[in-house]
Ligand code: GDP
């Protein structure tokens with residue numbers, strides 16, 4: 001999945017004929033864009049309004065000053081690397097409209113609600129209209145009418161909204177998008193519908209059908225940095241628990257299941273994915289990343305190697321302990337099994353770390369350790 005920033009998503013919507021406010025990145029703001037403006041932090045997360053990432057400026061000068069303040073600042077998890085500035089709409093009403101591919105239904109679905117502007121998860125399900133679109137039938141007028149009438153729209157507004165729905169569905173198909181969400185779809189005081197926000201996710205596997213579309217990896221900063229280290233990192237969003245480092249997807253899933261079943265709190269998992277080929281330094285870097293980004297209380301290294309040497313892992317752990325004094329032996333739980341097991345144990349012999357051989361007891365120990373650290 002390729003997630004687009006709001007300004008990229010809006011450009012894509014505009015290219016499909018959907019109405020968006022006049023706007024530009026703060027660094028490229030044309031002189032002509034002046035008057036009341038909205039200054040918007042570009043991060044791949046919603047709820048910017050509540051988090052202080054959306055500001056209202058009287059004019060161009062104030063907008064640029066605000067953009068300067070926001071740029072480089074933190075908004076939740078993310079550092080704001082781009083700021084988008086656009087004309088301020090005089091909004092009379094905020095609607096919600098989205099087109100997405102519903103994996104359960106196996107077909108596109110259109111969503112619409114008269115309760116737009118707020119987080120859609122907080123809108124009562126009965127206040128959201130859902131219209132599946134069988135891709136073999138395509139979008140039919142009765143489907144559009146159902147949404148339009150469901151929102152209580154009539155006359156000119158109904159006609160305009162229908163056009164928006166048609167173009168949104170067209171964009172979903174033509175752009176190979178997984179999600180196109182407009183929230184709010186602003187209905188302005190002068191009676192126009194305008195996409196005031198845009199959340200767009202594209203199908204990565206279809207990128208080849210869109211020359212020039214760069215595959216932008218999605219993920220949290222931790223997950224992206226993990227990728228740079230040639231490992232697969234997944235974070236749970238819960239800091240201060242266990243970070244588990246494993247080899248192989250099977251062992252990774254089993255460890256995750258077991259730790260959670262034992263009542264442990266998981267901060268993240270890392271699948272080594274052959275990273276030991278890069279030597280002990282790489283293992284140290286992986287542990288450093290986990291400590292810095294996930295702030296775990298316990299690091300659980302759970303490796304079962306059939307063909308590669310466990311010595312690399314052990315040396316990496318030893319290096320990490322040496323490099324990061326905060327990584328004390330009581331914050332580590334190791335399970336090393338397989339190739340050169342004895343040699344690996346010898347590497348860590350004077351470090352005071354507990355090294356298990358069996359899966360169950362190792363997981364139990366990781367959970368206990370983490371609980372003791374947080375008690
Ligand atoms: P989000 O909080 O990340 O979803 O960011 P949005 O772009 O949806 O902006 C949050 C809220 O700011 C919207 O729901 C609107 O209420 C308000 N907002 C955004 N753009 C405008 C605008 O041009 N005019 C007015 N009056 N309000 C706006």
Ligand code: MN
Pocket residue numbers: 047117183184197
């Ligand atoms: Mn929004």
